[in-house]
Amino acid sequence: MGTTNSTLSKIPNVEELMQETGFTPAHIVRLYDRFEALDKEKTGLLRPQDFGAINRLAMNPIGDRIIGAFFSPGQETVDFHSFVRILAHFRPADKKRPKDPSMPEPVNSRTSKLKFAFQLYDQDKDGKISRAELLQVLRSMLEMQVTEEQLESIADRTIQEADLDKDDAISFEEFRKSLEKVNIDHKMSIRFLR
């Protein structure tokens, strides 16, 4: 406990962070250790190349998108707070949360998780997944084992299935609706972030 406290004291605004994200002190410390491990140059900030140093991430088909998600548009560095905030999306949702409409949606609720995933698709941030963006994702996931023609028809089919307002793109609502049967809480939670 002693080390936890001392580590916690090193982090500025840690109370606010815990409040906002719902992480326990133990989690924060663990994440801080990881942050420091990634931050090889000890600048207190992470850069894309620090993420790129994670080998396994390089093999991930959407690895670069994930890395990009950590950095707000225009920024080239991410500090610990933002790091934790992004990771807070993956905390398992709290079961017994009272539905208080006045409070903002907690960051690990189903909607927030979906929104995070949606933003990974929607690279140009226009609020819709266009056919081109979908094709990009499919291309990276299907690893060139499928012909371009098949990719196109898959993308067509996907959009056709989900697109309710016929604008040839998938909005967030449509995205959410198409995943209503999937247990997002299960799929998008990491166990140790409990």
Next chain:
Amino acid sequence: MSVRVALHSPSGSRSFLERGLLLLVILILLEGTVLTLGAASSPDIGAQDNTGGHDHRDDHRGIEGSRGNTNYTYTKKAFPVLSLDYHHIQVPFEISLWVLLASLMKLGFHLIPRLSSIVPESCLLIVVGLLVGGLIKLVGEEVPPVLDSKLFFLCLLPPIILDAGYFLPIRPFMENIGTILMFAVVGTLWNAFFVGGLLYAVCQIEGTYLSQVELLPCLLFGSIISAVDPVAVLAVFEEIHINELLHILVFGESLLNDAVTVVLYHLFEEYSGAGEVTPMDVVLGVICFLIVSLGGIAVGAIYGILAAFTSRFTSHTRVIEPLFVFVYSYMAYLSAEMFHLSGIMALIACGAVMRPYVEANISHKSHTTVKYFLKMWSSVSETLIFIFLGVATVAGPHSWNWTFVSVTVILCLVSRVIGVVGLTFIINKFRIVKLTTKDQFIVAYGGLRGAIAFSLGYLLDKDLFPTKTMFLTAIITEIFFTVFVQGMTIKPLVDLLAVKKKQEAKRSINEEIHTQFLDHLLTGIEDICGHYGHHHWKDKLNRFNKKYIKKCLIAGERYKEPQLIAFYHKMEFKQAIELVESGGGVKLPSAMPSQVSMQNIQPKKLPPAVAERALPQFTKGREEEIRKILRSNLQKTRQRLRSYNRHTLMADPFEDGWNDFLLKKQRMIELEKKMTEMSNYLTVPAAPPDSPTMCRARLASDPNAFYNIKASSDGVPTIQVDLASPQSPDSVNMLNEFSKRGATDQDLGQREGADRDEDQGLMMKPSSAGKEEKGEEEGGNKNPGLMRCLSDPGPSNEDEEDEPFLP
């Protein structure tokens, strides 16, 4: 539709006659069975029969000269034109008779529809067994102890377990492996000790006259009775269509508790003689448990890998491919049993390990064969087991003791409930998706006991366990209680509690893509966090699998895209089946192959699926293709195996017959793509490429029909095709145009002819033109796949309606 209706006039006299005839046949067979089976009064029928048989073969062998002499001393009677020699064929005859009885029973139950929906099949079969046993006793013969442990464990149980293991849905199983193991190991231990201990305590009470029952026999009894039985669980759960999670929990538990049961059984059996168990023995017991379970799995995995490796080389001898699957698995089971390891776990491991590789290697027909044989054997086995249970109940020496039996039944229930609730409380701390009270109730209520418990009890040595008959009686009572009471009431309870049922609808394309995306995302996040979680290990395993194992175990170039080609075929099958079942099939005249069998099969799933789906039905085929492409090619090889259900065989029966038809459809699809590029004569934006195909297919079968594709309620684009419109001749004309174009003129000419030949539906004419077209699509990969699908001519070529497509 009219023809179909005619064949299905259920209330008509015709089915009544059928039923009557069948019942009559059954009765006759019962009589015959009873008489012949009664005559065989020993389990070692084989041994006895050999001596019987020898009597008649003495003249050949010259054994027992006196006997032999009867053949040499001529009594000058007439040459026996016809003679009855029952003993000669007694054993196989009886076995066949039992199997036939079992199968007829199965048939019979389904003729009485209301009965099978109220009472689960297992109950009915036990009742039949009771009847048969009763009849045998009435006749005066001694009832054969048919549930002989050797027969049971070596012949009846393996097919069921192999079937379960081969088709085990790996993903849900692995996701819940922690929970399953907890229930299987800790739960069974708890049950065994609770029941055994309390029974001993009860026996010690004055007034029950049971004080001669020692502690160790009680514990042994507890361990026998506490194991959930996979056969019973399968039989009952199959019919209630419960959601995948619960199914896999209970079923997985029933499979994995075998190791615990084996260890406990042997432990207590060994030391019942000695009379006491020291702590050292307990430690040894724990070690034994680890060896038994891990050893069993290892043995199974080794045989599985051997089978996979063997299947790599079978491309020239396709006919015996299924044999490898069966023989290797059976040998895995026997090898495990030889070392007293857990045979069930070996079998499961073998089936699960070999499946992905074997399926990539063997031909389509072999795959079908394996599937059908496994289901057939396991079905027959299961039926036989329940019948034998009934017979054994009538036969076995019983010693009824009210106290013991009733206490057993109550204790089993109580311990199961306490065990499940307690364990769930602990497990829920580690699960993301918690188990609700409803889930717990179903898990507890679904803990059925079955024939394994009986067989284990039967194996007990009478000298060591003087109370063996009492045990057996109690075991049988418990089995009856769980199967009848719990088995019959679980279905209404599931409905009452509104437990989530199995999700019938397949996942949409969106779901597939997005869930894969999320998997990648989670893996990435886990890497960033430096956390070796669930996804990390799965990903690692998949990479290892792809990189090394698949290269070894899968033949040829297929390891790169093992399923894609075979998938195109499957997609075609489904498309064709939809086509036929949805309405095209009705109009198909007698020229169509296997028409009658098709019409007899009701498209159970299709109408509701059509109504539910928001999207046009005829794009289903394309959707299937996309689905499968995603499944096989998205980086993680996710095996979304549907949960095991014997009822899922419905759609497959016509696979083989549709070979050529489907390839033809494939051509049509390719053609359609080109056509939509050319012109949009279907006035719908972004129409799926194969929609005109289906239109034309329908057109070909009946141009006058008006097909209204179901409109969805939420406004997803639907494609209404009015085939009666003047567009139809245009579509044919398009074909004509195409026919002038490319290399496929020969093909088109034929198809055109086919289209005009309305009465003959879609003709299947072999043509090599399609091969080229397909080749353009898939590049070099088509050949191995197609050849694999078509290289297996099957045992005789005459069976095929049309010859294999390619020369």
